[in-house]
Amino acid sequence: MVVKPRKSSTKNPPILSHEFVIQNHADIVSCVAMVFVVGLMFQTTQPLASIFIAMHHNATPVEELTYGQEMTYTTGLKDLCAVFFYTLIGVVVHAVIQEYILDKVKTKLHLSKVKQSKFNESGQLLLFYVVAVLWGGDVIFREGLLFNVSALWRDYPNIAMTFMFKFFFIVQMAYWLHCYPELYFQKVKREDMPARITYATIYLVTIAAAYVMNFTRLALCLLVLHYAAETVFHVARLIHFADKPSVAIKAFSVWNILFVVTRLASIILSVSTFWFGLADNESVSFVVRVSGLAAVVALQVYMLQRFPDLPLEPTP
Template structure:
């Protein structure tokens, strides 16, 4: 299946930046196919297998009385190869979702450039969040983490992982790393790069820490909780593009915003409760496995537990602070319209509005172009040039 590149009227030179950007999905899929074809050749099969399949399986002792019928895995240096291969697949999947789902919806909505970018970002993240929630929830159910909460700390260090649990973390790391490549492929502006880089870096570092320090069990629960709140937010963002009637739009925004806020706050408190139960109470009771032991990959020491607890709680506190700040900002914006203040209040509001209009007047032309559809932008620029010549 060939993916269509971006349409252009110019013949782009091969190996140029524009050529790579337009055809990056086909190029990356060809690179991924090299590893798949390598499995068919006996000489290259071991190398290809190292990139595609899960590595570092645990050999169970025959003298053990209880033998697990399922193969268990640990982590190691070969996981870097798997992350690289599935990073390529994430790039291809990103392009498939963009072309065969999001682009077709955008054509029907006739959105502006700015709204196109917001729609694409929310659509891509929502697809990933829903996929991760369903897959992660299935793993949590079959591993019996939620109904046996003590399994989050009992038997630590949890060096042995099931194939699905290990594969889940590999995909998570690959996805957030592929976000950096999309900054180039999607031609993201410099002023828009920092929030994307910040999100991808924080997510990757937390997932990597849970994977390396054998906190995969509590890690997958925290990820699913976080993705639930993020998915609700992006569902609300996408609904705003589909609601065209004002009455329906207000009702949907109110209900959706309330549901999103409830899920967000619940996820934050749920994450803190899980972190406290695991790092403060649960692991402290494992007296047989206290202290840091690099040979057994044991990091159950008081200092390390406090560091892990602080890392999780500080992230939740930052997200809650940002959430409360946005809520206060929204409340202040709508307060003048619903308050019954006197003429003095109205004068202050009018002065602020006039100052805001004067500042925004400098960027008015650029904003008008962004609010137009891509088809009408060239027409608008032509009309403006004609008016300037007549003057």
């Protein structure tokens, strides 16, 4: 898909200049991504291209698959290639959303430059959170985790993932990784960078650690809970930018409740998994259990400490 460059000036910038790259970054990145897609069409390059696009590390041997049986996957180094490719896709999708949705809405609202940056941030995150909650909720339902807490630690560490389960985590890591180049592409102000880098890094490191350590079921539930609360937050934030103060106050009030409930629910699920569920599992050491629990609890406490200072900033 070709994305129209932003019309920041009437004069075309020099090729390969910073302004040229920023204006045309979506087209440039989409061309790079298309190289991998085209590679699938030729027999000689198909094996290499598929490493970046397809899911790998099958847990179910192909010869043992029966009719109707779903392929399952584990983790491995080839996942880094997939994360790289879908990071490219994330940059392109980000530009499409910005060009065809957010810029049009932003023009009608007549926002100041400061509010425009925050509006863009919340708009992008809101769409991502909505998709992630619906996708993650569907995986939770299909994996039977909704009413079965013990499934969070069952069979650990031999936890195989279905295609959509694994793809969910690949996309999660790719999304938060794509946030770094977007700081350059979106010309984010220097003073706004530390906060964005901080929460993107916390998301990326936490999700990657859970993925590598095979705590994907717990991480999935915690992410869906957190993203659901953050969805309400960014809805309230966008309403605030739309100059609807009375509605925004009510939306923020709902988020205040959901924020605290989500923190408590996250701690309860983590204690149930790390302290009780895995207590008799000889394949996981006490150090790993305590470290995992401490990391989750510390993150929840960190967010609770920042809670009074939030009202218009996204939380990690």
